Amino acid sequence: MGLLTIVTAAAVAGAGYVRARDAIVQRAQDNAVIETTNRVEQLYPLPARVFDHAALERIAGRVSGREGSAIAYGDGISAGGMDPSVITGELRSLVSSGRVGWQRVSYAGAVWLVVGMQLRITADGSSRSSGVEVYVLRPFTSEIEVVNELARNAWLIGSAVLILALGLAFLAARGVLRPVRELQLAAWQLGQGDLTARVPVRGRDELASVASTFNSTASSLEHHVGELTRMEADARRFVADVSHELRTPLAAMTxxxxxxxxxxxxxxxxxxxxxxxxxxxxxxxxxxxNDLIEVTRFDSGTAALALDDVDVAEVVRTCLRMRGFTEVSASLPDGVRARLDPRRLDVIVANLVGNALRHGAPPVSLTLSVAGSVAGSSLEILVADSGPGLPESVLPHVFARFYKADSARGRSEGSGLGLAIAWENARLHGGTLTAANRPGGGALFTLRMPLGGDA
Structure with a gap:
């Protein structure tokens, strides 16, 4: 839009300047020709005789005027104070053919106008050439100054028009782009989760209609998300309440x-x-x-770590012994100490090993080590089995809640929350829990947690 404004302003100013310049030059040339013709006509009637130098000198003096100079040619001689070098061959040819000619030339550092014509003799009702040509040299300085002044005015007016046009274009663009920027900002805020983002509605044009549509959409989205959030909170509260209410009768039943x-x-x-x-x-x-109660703690953000400096190998041995996992091959080097929550580490190990024993095949191995990295040392626990491994379709969902690779599996084989709770506990420690398949067959679960326990 700015480029179009510049081109338009330049074209208008240029066209105006060219037309005015041509008009001034043409009028000056016409006036010079008319004036020269009038002076020549005052010489008539010419005598029907041969012109000598003195006669040519008188003719040149009479047609030169106050501002210019002239020269007259006839019978092979010339007279007058005009420099003959300014007469071009083209102009001589034109005048020799009997026509009036004129031409702008550069002379003495300025622009001059040369006007030439023949003198004719009328006798016995007929007109013939007298053999005399006169040329008048007039200064073109005043006209050039007018043209230069016109060019300066054209530049000034064009610049002013350009500045004004750019200002108006800027204001117009700002009026159009401001709502677009506001809409873009509101859309970005909405994408970042700020459901209260709205766009000011100004006027009744298409942008105002778009802003109104955006606001109504955002309001509807805010309402629906609020309803979903409320329903999710109600569902979590219901699960938590039911789980807590079941604990008392379950204790008696147990x-x-x-x-x-x-x-x-x-x-x-x-x-x-x-x-x-x-x-x-x-x-x-x-x-x-118990698993449902633990999940509700993660969802509500109330799950917290009870950190302690522990011997990791001893925590893992106690977990395996208390749960009767005697068939697990464990590599537990002594001296590996970390600051973590021993109860939550016990839950992670129990869920990983229990899952390997239920759904994999022996032998099941557990390896404890300390892995170094650029960010620092971390605790690493690998749990592997020798079963068929995890299908590729299962890997992305293995830590999802209530997910079971085999939907026909009986509920006595697990609730589908064990691996999800293990993953949440690892995340709570600032660590990671990943699942993969070993090249030789079998599933491999890898737990990594910082030794310092920073979450």
Whole structure:
């Protein structure tokens, strides 16, 4: 738009200057020709005789005027005070043909106008050439000054018009681009999660319509997101409330099932099987409720670390021993100490090893080491099994809540929350938990946590 304004202003100023300049030059030339013609006509009637030098001198003097000089040619001689070098061959040819000619020439550092014509003799009702040509040299200085002044005015007016046009273009562009920038900023804020972002609506043009549409869309989005957030909060609160309410009856049920489990050997066949089934399902339900309570703590942001300087190998050995994971091959070098939450590390290891034993194949191995990096040393625990590994479609979802690779798997085989809780605990420590397949077969889970426990 700015370039168009500049080109338009320059074209208008240039066209105006050229037309005015041509008009001034043409008028000056016409006046000079008319004046010279009038002076020549005052010489008539010319005598029908040969002109000598004195006669040519008188003719040149009479047609020269006050400001110019003239020269007259006739019978091979010339007279007058004009420099003959300013007469071009082109002008001589034109005058020799009987026509009036004129031409602008550079002379003495300025622009001059040369006007030439023939003198004719009229006798017996006919006109013939007298053989005399006169040329008048007039200064063109005043006209050139007028043209130069016109050029300066054209530049000044063109510059003023250009500045004014640019100012108007800037104001117009600002009026158009300002709403666009505001819309862009509001869209960016909305993308960053600020659902209160709105655009001021000005006027009734298309941009105002776009701003109104954006505001209504943002308001609708804010309302729906608010509803979803409220529903999600209600769902989390419901799960938390139900889980807490279930803990008391579950504690009583666990105590009863423990008694039944101790007496299963003395119960008859079907009654013993029922007692063992009740005990196992009660334990599974207790585990599920505890997992749900832990998940709600992560969602609400109330999960916190109880950091302590611990011997990592001892924490892992205790975890394996307490859960009866005796078939696990563990490589646990002594002397590896870290500042972390031992209870949460116990949960991570228990879930990883339990998952490998349930869904992989022996042998299952656990390796503890300290890995160095540019950012510092970190604790690394690898849990690997020798099973078929994880399908490629499962890898992206392995840490998702309630996700089971085999949907037909019975609920007694796990709640689908174990690996999700392990991942959350690793993240709470400022670490990572990843899943992959080993080149030789089997799944490999890698836990990395900073030794300092910085979250």
């Amino acid at each position: 105590a009863v099932t423990d008694v039944l489990d101790a007496e299963t050997a003395s119960l008859p066949g079907v009654a013993g099987q029922a007692a063992r089934l009740v005990n196992r399902e009660t334990l599974n339900l207790t585990r599920l409720v």
